[in-house]
Amino acid sequence: MTQAFILIPGGRLPADVASDVLNRCSLEEKHALTTIGAGAGQAVEQTLDTAVYRRAPHLVWLWRVITRRPAPPQEAPWRWLALGGREQATQFWSVDPITLVDGRISKVTPELSFDEFMKLTIAVEPLFMKAGFRMQMWDNIWFGTRKEDWQVVTAPRMAMTGLTIDELPITGDEADAARQLFRAVAEVLKDHPVNIEREKAGLPRIDALWVSGGGHEQLFFPPTLIRSVASNDAAVRGWANASSILIERIGKNTGDWPEAPSGDVIAEADELYDAWLRQDWDAWRAELPAVARKVTDYREHAKRFGVDTTLVIAFGDGRSVTLAPEGKSLLKKLFGNAGGLDAKEWCSEGVLTE
Numbered sequence: 001m002t003q004a005f006i007l008i009p010g011g012r013l014p015a016d017v018a019s020d021v022l023n024r025c026s027l028e029e030k031h032a033l034t035t036i037g038a039g040a041g042q043a044v045e046q047t048l049d050t051a052v053y054r055r056a057p058h059l060v061w062l063w064r065v066i067t068r069r070p071a072p073p074q075e076a077p078w079r080w081l082a083l084g085g086r087e088q089a090t091q092f093w094s095v096d097p098i099t100l101v102d103g104r105i106s107k108v109t110p111e112l113s114f115d116e117f118m119k120l121t122i123a124v125e126p127l128f129m130k131a132g133f134r135m136q137m138w139d140n141i142w143f144g145t146r147k148e149d150w151q152v153v154t155a156p157r158m159a160m161t162g163l164t165i166d167e168l169p170i171t172g173d174e175a176d177a178a179r180q181l182f183r184a185v186a187e188v189l190k191d192h193p194v195n196i197e198r199e200k201a202g203l204p205r206i207d208a209l210w211v212s213g214g215g216h217e218q219l220f221f222p223p224t225l226i227r228s229v230a231s232n233d234a235a236v237r238g239w240a241n242a243s244s245i246l247i248e249r250i251g252k253n254t255g256d257w258p259e260a261p262s263g264d265v266i267a268e269a270d271e272l273y274d275a276w277l278r279q280d281w282d283a284w285r286a287e288l289p290a291v292a293r294k295v296t297d298y299r300e301h302a303k304r305f306g307v308d309t310t311l312v313i314a315f316g317d318g319r320s321v322t323l324a325p326e327g328k329s330l331l332k333k334l335f336g337n338a339g340g341l342d343a344k345e346w347c348s349e350g351v352l353t354e
Contacts, residue, residue: 002263002264002307003311004299004309004311005310006294006299006313007062007266007268008036008269008291008312009268010270010272010275010316012317012347013316013347014348014350018350019344019348024281026285028289032291033288033292036312036314037323037343039325040323042323045319051169052072053071054317054318055155055277055317056156056158058315058320059236061315062266065226065266066220066266073213073215073235074214075156076092076093076094076143076212076213076214077215078235080217081238082238088217090145090146090216091148093211093214094143094211094212095210096142097112099205099206100208105161106161107274107277110204110205110206116198120189120192120206124189127188133145133211134146146214149214150211152175153170155169157210161274161278162278165208168210181211182209185208186209194206217242219243219244225264226240226243227264228249228250228251228257230251230256231253231266231268232252232253232270233268237252253267253270255293255301263306265302269291271287271291295312309324311324314346316349
């Protein structure tokens with residue numbers, strides 16, 4: 001059976017707001033929800049992560065399906081390669097600047113001048129070296145490498161918007177050491193001259209640095225059975241290429257896939273994700289028509305790959321729900337019992353949860 005998978009990060013609403021948000025939908029937005037669920041006869045829930053990646057469970061799904069490796073995902077090596085960096089044999093980590101607004105993490109990653117970037121690097125590099133890191137830099141972006149693997153898993157940068165620093169999950173044997181490093185770096189940055197000058201100029205501060213997505217650059221074997229992947233995420237596109245999908249068969253979220261042989265294909269329609277992270281439910285509703293158009297386009301274009309079944313997968317807090325045709329016994333075996341199909345049920349994170 002050949003399948004197309006259309007992933008919708010942020011497609012499920014928290015149970016405590018779902019009814020109100022869906023009741024406020026305009027006719028166009030309700031039609032969009034109907035379009036997204038068109039042709040499905042069952043909703044199948046799957047728990048993907050209830051800790052570090054609970055706000056980015058789609059990354060867990062994509063990592064497992066594309067690479068055939070167990071979670072957690074490893075994003076940093078492929079973000080480095082996407083910038084044009086050389087391959088690295090050591091463990092590789094992303095090091096991202098964080099700006100706080102009213103104590104909560106801003107979505108925006110501040111742009112630094114070369115002079116600002118180098119002054120901050122000089123200030124924090126000794127702390128990273130003491131923790132076992134060597135700083136790597138590319139186009140005013142920080143990364144870190146380690147001779148010995150860091151035994152921690154931290155929340156991905158994409159999933160941090162709207163949280164406080166203390167709310168960010170960290171697991172692993174060296175979790176305490178990671179927290180100590182983050183606190184020490186934040187203390188150095190607190191009154192750094194670069195931040196003082198940026199405040200005077202009305203520019204966002206660099207309040208902390210976050211280390212995430214650690215892993216080793218590698219090629220995945222056996223080769224994936226997926227023929228084409230469409231995603232705006234550079235790490236996801238990198239996983240696809242490292243799993244033997246040719247680069248010309250990997251694209252961004254445009255509503256279509258690049259040309260490829262017949263077979264299974266994956267697309268990530270991410271228009272709802274930012275609003276979902278920020279819990280801006282008016283913005284979430286406003287994006288529904290755009291998502292529905294993408295889903296419609298992907299369904300139509302999937303036909304040229306000889307697809308038998310198109311599955312829409314909506315993601316919420318740590319879980320996904322697959323909207324599938326009725327009677328797909330394989331899905332039931334893989335993901336559990338089927339649930340209801342009404343939008344007020346599959347859109348709510350609490351309805352299908354046992």
